[in-house]
Amino acid sequence: MPKWIERFANGLAQLPRSQKRLLMLLADLLGIPFVLWFAVSLRLGTYVHDLSGEAWFYGAALVTSIIVFVRMGLYRAVIRYLGPKAILAVFSGVTLSVALLCALALAWPEKTIPVSTLPIYWAFALIYVGGTRFMVRGLLNFRWSGGTQRVAIYGAGAAGVQLATGLARSGRYHPVAFIDDNVGLHGSTVNGLEVFPLAELPGLVADDGVAAVFLALPSQTRRRRQEILKAIEPLSLLVQTVPDYADILAGHAKVEDVRDVDAGDLLGRDAVPPNERLLDACIHGKVVMVTGAGGSIGSELCRQILRLRPSQVLLFEMSELALYNIERELKYLAGTEHISTAIVGLLGDAHHKNRVREILQAYGVQTIYHAAAYKHVPIVEQNIVEGIYNNIFSTWHAAEAALECRVETFVLISTDKAVNPTNVMGATKRFAEIVLQGLHNRGSQTRFCMVRFGNVLESSGSVVPLFREQVKRGGPVTVTHKDVIRYFMTIPEAAQLVLQAGSMGRGGDVFVLDMGKPVRIADLAKRMISLMGLTVRDEENPDGDIEIIYTGLRPAEKLFEELLIGTNVTGTEHPMIMRAIEHSLPWPQVQQVLDELSVALNRFDCERARQLLMQTVDEYRPSQDLQDLVWTRKAEVANGETTNVTNLQSRRARLAAPSPPHTI
Template sequence: MNLINKLLNWYFSKKSLPYWCLFLADSMIVLVSGLLTFWAENKTLEMFYHRFEVLYSALLYVAISWIGWRLFKTYLGVVRYSSFVDLMKVAYANTLSTVIVLVVSLVLEHFGIAALCAFTKTEIIITFLVATLLMWAMRVVVKTLHDVTHNDQPLTRVLIYGAMTGGIGIAKNIRTQKPAKYLLRGFISHDKRAKNMMLLGEKVYNVDDDIAEVIEKEKIQAVLVSPLRLDDFRNNQRIQDELLHAGVKILFAQQAKEANIKNGELSEEDFAGMQLKEVSVEDLLPRQEIKVDMDSVGAMLTGKRVLITGSAGSIGSEMVRQIAIYKPAKMMLIDQAETPQHDILLMMKKDYPEIDAEIVVTSISRVTRMEAIFSTFKPDYVFHAAAYKHVPMMEPNPSEAVMNNIYGTKVIADLSVKYGVKKFVMVSTDKAVNPTNVMGCSKRICEIYVQSLNNTQKVCQFVTTRFGNVLGSNGSVIPLFKEQIKNGGPVTVTDERIVRFFMLIPEACKLVLEAGTKGNGGEIFVFDMGKPVKIIDLAKRMIALSGAKNVEIKITGLREGEKLYEEVLNELEGTKPSFHEKIRIAEVRQYDYAAVSKDIDELIAISKQYDNMKTVAKMKEIVPEYKSNNSIYEELDK
């Protein structure tokens, strides 16, 4: 008795019926199907007279059915997880068994063993049709009952944005999830011909329909966006606003096969490991996909020695990751921030253990240390991302902006020429254009210096890249808003008119790498940042996405040196096309290296006196278009 109990506990501890239960159930279905078929065709009296022959024949057919079930393993599936594939296996197995039964019946008739041939050929076929339907029905009923009785949480009612374009794959995926989370209530399609059609039993709506009305009518709680419709969704502000206003969650389907997304060739297999991610405000900002020739980048960097300054920052750390992919011979990673630099050390050991990388904690303005690094490392390529970048921090500390941004850049640039670096790529900012603050002016002086240095020698090619805000960078407005919303508000916006350009960090870094690869030296590459975004609209969207209630937006006034809008060119600059539609070459004024070098040496000497007014006055002398805004240095512009 104990042995029987142990066996039962072992079987049912798996939380599914043991395979022999399904095997017996299917056998019983075939037996009953045979008996019912004979009775329906011949009535009760005939069945009574031939009861033994009928029973023997039915049992024989059950035994023969085992052959098909064994070959197709129909009894090994977990019934509550039955799928279309399982149902087809049953059909194939029963078809094979029917053929064998017919053959056996003919053979037995030939030898005159009539006792085992009570069924006619028609009855055999009907028997297995009935048996197949009943076996299907049993699996479907068990699956349905399990799904209904094992959902502890109510299902989220959803629409899928994108019908034919990946939407069906998402629909099938969510319908097979265990436990079930979503209840599909329709599709949103861009194809006008699909309007009012039915897909998988659900209605197809057009993107131009009143989606708010559909949401209210169907009590929609979330919209799942197909990977192939992400760009369309990002650029459809009307749909976004309707969903956010209705309090509907927006989920993006994330999965690994990025190449298939780009080629528009998603198959059902691509959705096997699909993850649904609730969107952030970064996902909703309008932008178009930026395609970059990374093959050229790889050809340039593979097997080379690469030095990156500011390697622990938002841009620098992403450049580290993107460059490491191409297996440079060695990497020298420099930053003065100890803890973030330690994070880079751990990341390199974990993700790129095969890369010979040296992580250094130091300041780029330490000449002796930089000289030692360049003389021993001898880099082929330098990517210069190190800089103090926060406008409110640099405004009261102009001497530090000069020493780190300008003097540090001069040190790295001069050493690049001295030690034969092939290419020096500097990351600049749109705040360098018509600067209104110390930080922006310091970066413009860096641009002027490396461009003039490029024109005086043939050893190193100096390339500058200029772009605006990157989403999620350290100190950017989005992390600040998230923290303020988390704390219940208020969300602080400096001015309701203020606008900014935004770009994803990986996209910005790819453009930097391509510009650095294809630049010939002396260029200032300007990135097309897309459409500007009003910061107050950004704040409203983040509050709506968070689901937080009664979060106030507070206007605090422009900070020192802050602009209402950023520019990538000043009024005297034009652009010309480059190798990439998203990259333009700025036509800027050329400077004499000797004069620039003399002015910078004087600026550095003044900054060491820590006299803010004198330091900024010299900066304005070097960059005449620098006009302070909302700052104590406005006095110098009079």
């Protein structure tokens, strides 16, 4: 685009709206008489004709057109955002004005202009009135040369066209082409951009300098999106995507607000549609409480529970900030989606049994989702006492309170790290499962069940946001071990399956979610680097952008996780939820260990506490010595004081001893 046109377009865009309307009015005042003159000239076959008897006709054409256009709102429309409705308005306005002019012409006794001129005038008026407006719209929107990064848009549908238009308005990027799977579109032009097949993308990178690909595929399956990402990955292009339609419709985002590729697309697995009956069973019309409501899983449970319209949802959280954020978000969601559910935010710790009991009684809670837990393996390993309190005793106390208050269903959010644990976090979660199994065996009107699954993408502490942050900082990306693998699931999918599993529990059930194929963390890191438009720096590519450093397994971390203890598992009515048949302990034995564990924690005896974990969780095999920071620090201080006393006594003894004789 020539610089003078770009400057003119930018100046036009900066004008106040009132001045833009005035310009369009002036354009019509000057243009409509000329269009009528041109139509008469074509009809008569000459550009020279007597205007003495025609002046009234030109005046009538001008007055009727302006009046009709004003009434049709053509001067109120925002030119930059003209769309299909504007075309209809222009067509209706011109047609009505010509019809009025035709009526005047037929009624006028002296017809100096043939009535057959009017169809010609109508056609040219449509072209002029519509053309001037869409030409100005094009000038206001056609600002692609301002973008410095050349991009290709994958998807030439409605979302792709909106994205191209939005990027053009922003001036941040320079779209050069569409990529689309529809063979019928290949070689055609959409919104001024040529459409290419995916196979042509390397050529666009080499010839047109494409440095990024924006995905405008809101309706595509995750599996297809993953196939596209795998095809683009070797090119080391920045890949971003348009926001979800739900966010756009809710006003949380605009189409042109491209963002990093959704972590779920990296897995490429499509979620199984939920069973609505299972979703509603424990929630619809009931009073539901979520502990740990501000956490990654807890907050997503709250969002999905709210949409199932319980009578009340109680958000129980010990972090004031987390509670404030999730309560505010849910109230906004309820307002936008016209949900009448009462939302109650409550501060508290599930370890405080009396607090939990008072809440359950006051609100008549019927269903509890217990998501409150410490889950970060190294941190729990270094803070054993607090890990045991929060993961075991909080579960026990909340469950006992639920029993006393006759809560119908209690669902524990567990983890794959509870299977054959090598760390305190996994052992405490397995112990929490044993507590609920023991309470069920003791006899209970409350249905206790546990839902066990692996890592969730984009949760706090997950590798995905960590890798993304490290790449944006310029690296290095840290991976614990080149062979470490993990099961992954998106947060919404995990929460949805938890809600469905909870309704299938008969009491004491351990449900295991189908996590799909495990993912090698090193491969995930490489994919994220490539999809952020960068290359991995290693021995084969010493000039790459981002280095991957292998830091070694963290304290008590495993190379791989498991989901089952043994192989005794049965299916359920949901294809992605399995029921595990696992051993449990009688309640008197569990009670005795809990009492002994409480004594050990009160004495801050981490060694005894870990012995009790090993005694109760048969599969627990610690991978190393105690790592609790306070425990080891006390040992260091004690050893340091002993050493200092010994050194002081030795020094005093040397000073008191007679000096050896001097020799020559």
